[in-house]
Amino acid sequence: MAASEESLRKALAEKQSAVEAHGNAVRALKAAKASKPEIDAAIEALNSLKLEKSSIEKQLQAAVSGSDGDGALSREAFRQAAVNTLERRLFYIPSFKIYRGVAGLYDYGPPGCAVKSNVLAFWRQHFVLEENMLEVDCPCVTPEVVLKASGHVDKFTDLMVKDEKTGTCYRADHLLKDFCNEKLQKDLTISAEKAAELKHVLATLDDLSAEELGAKIKEYGITAPDTKNPLSDPYPFNLMFQTSIGPSGLSPGYMRPETAQGIFVNFKDLYYYNGNKLPFAAAQIGQAFRNEISPRQGLLRVREFTLAEIEHFVDPEDKSHPKYSEVVDLEFLMFPRGEQMSGQSAKKIRLGDAVSKGTVNNETLGYFIGRVYLFLTRLGIDKDRLRFRQHLANEMAHYAADCWDAEIECSYGWIECVGIADRSAYDLRAHSEHHVKNVFDEGQREGNIDFIGTNLDKSGVPLVAAEKFSEPREVEKLVIAPVKKELGLAFKGSQKNVVEALEAMNEKEALEMKAALESKGEVEFYVCTLGKNVPIKKNMVSISKEKKKEHQRVFTPSVIEPSFGIGRIIYCLFEHSFYTRPSKAGDEQLNVFRFPPLVAPIKCTVFPLVQNQQYEDVAKVISKSLTTAGISHKIDITGTSIGKRYARTDELGVPFAITVDSTKDVTIRERDSKLQVRVSVEEAALVVKSVTDGLRTWEDVWEKYPHHTSGSADD
């Protein structure tokens, strides 16, 4: 808890006691019929105490609701204004609205859809093309076996509670979180100790088991928000949409919860496609699905969303990156684990320093953090409201080497929009193991064990890479050689099972058996396919360490995964781009989206100044050259005033407007500065194209062309 807040709570509690004590004193004086001056003085002191208490309350209120006391309120108002504009102009709309909609499902209308496809096109340019990534496109419908291996069938759950009377479902952690936040922000009378406890609950919310969550809900007397009915105990609800593949009803499937698995299961083919060379990255853009228990926060928590994921496969022994030097000098807000634990805030750090000091685990992870920073800021995300937050130990999966989230601040707070994780070898191993389970285990697939038997023929699909040595290297390898003749005599029909089990021993087991056989001559050995122990004698198996020449090193690659929630990025971009400004007459606030041309849904509008055939013809000529230049645009020939038409186009975030006010020259207006230049009809499309393509800036244009100064055009 911040020191100031804690001391304020204490001061408030003290002041409250003082007010009560003084109140009693005043009442006592009155009861004792004390003199009027005496009573008046006491009352004055009481009032001044009350004023002091009220001042502390205000400070505390400010402290709990952020730096400015009105922050929450103004954030809410800002969001309302932005969301109203977004929905009115069909950037997005609740899906199936005429049927009253479905929570957590949204449509992108025409301008939103255009923004989305611009964001995705830039993503493809910035990541896939620039880095020569292997893009794939896999189905959403996924058979159970794949998601069983990845762990989603068993672990992709949220804890849910039910209203015991109506059956309405809630996310258990949300109810507890809401309760704590509400209490902290609205109830100023709670003690500093209680406040500290609630804050601890909030900080450890993600770690609570179903039992612990249930106990807290009971302890705090939390009830169903809508009905105040009692709640059930929390229980896990799997967030995948389940379905059935084919007509038999016997093949369960799910709508994928992420696109990554489609890449992992194709690792072998992609590695081959890449000439059996590491590192390489595969990428996928596509829909993913989460059957949220009770979606809220608009576009930020939805049941279906577009993910763009990269899986960069790298040798775990060499996580350097050839292009690392291109991002090493970038400096931006980072929020390492240490700073979070010690209650500090995010600070500007040079990426190169974060990597060299080991704050960021390795170069490749650092490289992608830098590339993500460039991607987001070029889209128009405000760099002062973007931070890279490192996962705390309790947030990170046990196998992860390091993990950073690109968080963007919007009216809902800091929102995780991109996760950048070094997931080590976890995912590839999960599929290898699930696939070849019971055939051979980890140690054998990758360690120093050779096979004399025939197990390798049955190996299924180990998802591994190999480093070919330029010169063969001498390594010591364990060799397990079952003596089939002796085993056959001893075990007859079960010989095969015993041979396989012997070959399946890992290094530790084999060396223990070797030692035992040498000392005792016979050991009991558990054969899982027989479900029992069998006696193994010294003459039945030879176990030895041999020096061998190796031509390659076989290993499971590490995977570094930047995963982008496209809808969340777009929503934050909407908020960061939105502002209002007064109309020229000053009688209303006009809405503007300051989208960079790269993401603007339409790059340009074309307006004939007045409705006449000549101007309309010129507008059509310009429109045709814009189409040829590949610039999306719109002609507006309505008779509305030019000011109204500008306002309409600003509200869609269109960066340029061409007003046709003669048949030779036209006026180009820039959205944010409202500055206007005069350009010939022939040049108009090319000027707009050069700026939207980033070949020159509006400032260049402003310098080169004559300015339009007539007041007739704007507002």
Next chain:
Amino acid sequence: MAASEESLRKALAEKQSAVEAHGNAVRALKAAKASKPEIDAAIEALNSLKLEKSSIEKQLQAAVSGSDGDGALSREAFRQAAVNTLERRLFYIPSFKIYRGVAGLYDYGPPGCAVKSNVLAFWRQHFVLEENMLEVDCPCVTPEVVLKASGHVDKFTDLMVKDEKTGTCYRADHLLKDFCNEKLQKDLTISAEKAAELKHVLATLDDLSAEELGAKIKEYGITAPDTKNPLSDPYPFNLMFQTSIGPSGLSPGYMRPETAQGIFVNFKDLYYYNGNKLPFAAAQIGQAFRNEISPRQGLLRVREFTLAEIEHFVDPEDKSHPKYSEVVDLEFLMFPRGEQMSGQSAKKIRLGDAVSKGTVNNETLGYFIGRVYLFLTRLGIDKDRLRFRQHLANEMAHYAADCWDAEIECSYGWIECVGIADRSAYDLRAHSEHHVKNVFDEGQREGNIDFIGTNLDKSGVPLVAAEKFSEPREVEKLVIAPVKKELGLAFKGSQKNVVEALEAMNEKEALEMKAALESKGEVEFYVCTLGKNVPIKKNMVSISKEKKKEHQRVFTPSVIEPSFGIGRIIYCLFEHSFYTRPSKAGDEQLNVFRFPPLVAPIKCTVFPLVQNQQYEDVAKVISKSLTTAGISHKIDITGTSIGKRYARTDELGVPFAITVDSTKDVTIRERDSKLQVRVSVEEAALVVKSVTDGLRTWEDVWEKYPHHTSGSADD
């Protein structure tokens, strides 16, 4: 049945009888110990008859398997070669292969994914941008109510039969179709009558009811193909993937079977967005799902696929199109209903003639047929294997005004890849009616009936458009005015139901009541909300026709829907682009895809001729300028021979290869002609860009730059 085939079958049957008769005659001669010359002559005659029979058999075989007898075989071989290359180079691969895959699900690997995103980008350019369409992006997860209204919950089914012992499922029509085709092609002994019957079954397959299909399966003794077990009766299987939305399990949902519904339910907002003006088109690209009973034919029949759909909304009274003149002179293969019924084949028709003769229902439908033709041929679809086939009456939904499929011929036959339908007002009405069911019916929403009552307040969301008149028009309208006082006295608490029922009458009902009241003074009137007849007297309602001024005409727009199966188009494109040519040494066949630059997965490869640092540096410089120019490319610095590298790149359909063989000039080679020009290092990227962007042709380049004639480069 084709005349030749029919006469051949008859000839064969006659010849068969003749052979049998002659055989008997020979045996009789022998039994009667006839003279040797006599017997020999009879045997000779028999042999000659047998030869004639065998010749007829061959002709018949050729007739039933297409124009050339070896066609099927060579098509199969061609497909194998193409598919092997496609799968080996990861254009596409069976999904979840390491888990043995799932029928009907495919991944696009890197080159396939690039082709797909090029096709979609061109689709967006050719349709959405060029026509200023409103693109939207709606979720795949769809609540039941929407698909109930659209008819999919009740009617989106295929008839299925089950192996009665193993439970394996089959599509009933596929089994019957396979049986008929097999019989017709392989059994030459069936009579001409039987052959005609089987052909009739094939032609009417889509019209057969479950009972009729079941009867045919029984009659022909069709059993399960794998086990020969008996089959169940056919029953409908809904092809939608079902799921459940939210945690309660009470909200059924489906994965959308098409993207169109997302547009229809948003009609009102989109119409408003378009300034309440018609015509306009909305478009959507996205995944759609069909839980096929037994998918086959690779990419052509899959369980998840990308659709690109356009819904063009138009005034049913004016289906002209402003840009119709741009396509009117196109001439291509069309296959109107009449030609199909009379057994002719598709023929080249000028689009303008097809529209003006009424073969194509209207200008807008014609416009889209022309635009689809341009789209497909620019992608690289062979115009001689592309036809527009009109739906027969029995294929078309009852509400459709006209429907044409763009069919592309590939090794599987003619495949429907784009459907272009005038669906009249069906879809918008379906959602309006489902939504406002029981509030008011068809006649009232659109007809000439005014409302005195209050029903309009409850109208929900009628999906209609309005044509504002420049001058108010005088129209005769029916006015139903219930006299509430009298009705209240007569029906007390039920007054409201009776008033609503009276107001809900359509014009015909109202005029009948008016006549009856005038002649009889009282009528029995059924009030559905009361479930009974009530007596209506003359003083309870006034029904009259009045002249009124109208300011607008309200109507449900017609929708013209071009719907593109992107995966099918891509597969056909693969086949149309694939060819083989001998290597220079002539010892092997090399595979080539002749993709136009527009769709080629990579536009250019860069090869240093030999492995040396200087050349590699030049290659990197060129690579950088290609990246700047936005040209996707790949550097290949492997030590393989340049011929092998060309072969590898041809197999991916890369149109251009830049070979670095000096530090000043490089060689650019075109894939199909294998011609090479010399270009400076600085110009190389721009030359490639100008051709891939379509600003000039390879012929232009060939004319302008010096030719490379050294034999060292190719093969």
